[in-house]
Amino acid sequence: MTTQNDTKQINPAALAPETAAKMLGLQVEIVQKHIAQGAPVAADGTINLIHYAAWLNRRINNGN
Numbered sequence: 561m562t563t564q565n566d567t568k569q570i571n572p573a574a575l576a577p578e579t580a581a582k583m584l585g586l587q588v589e590i591v592q593k594h595i596a597q598g599a600p601v602a603a604d605g606t607i608n609l610i611h612y613a614a615w616l617n618r619r620i621n622n623g624n
Contacts, residue, residue, distance in 0.1 A: 599612055
């Protein structure tokens with residue numbers, strides 16, 4: 561029997577860079593490079609997937 565405590569919840573508004581990279585099929589070094597280039601992160605270093613996607617979209621549309 562699976563209880564609520566047995567399942568790991570993933571919060572797309574607070575992902576570790578390693579988790580975000582894995583979910584997006586990227587190498588963690590790419591995500592870390594994006595963070596160094598200004599990708600939005602929370603004070604605890606987590607990534608909001610929606611904010612990150614918007615940041616990436618803005619870069620693509622601005623030719624960066």
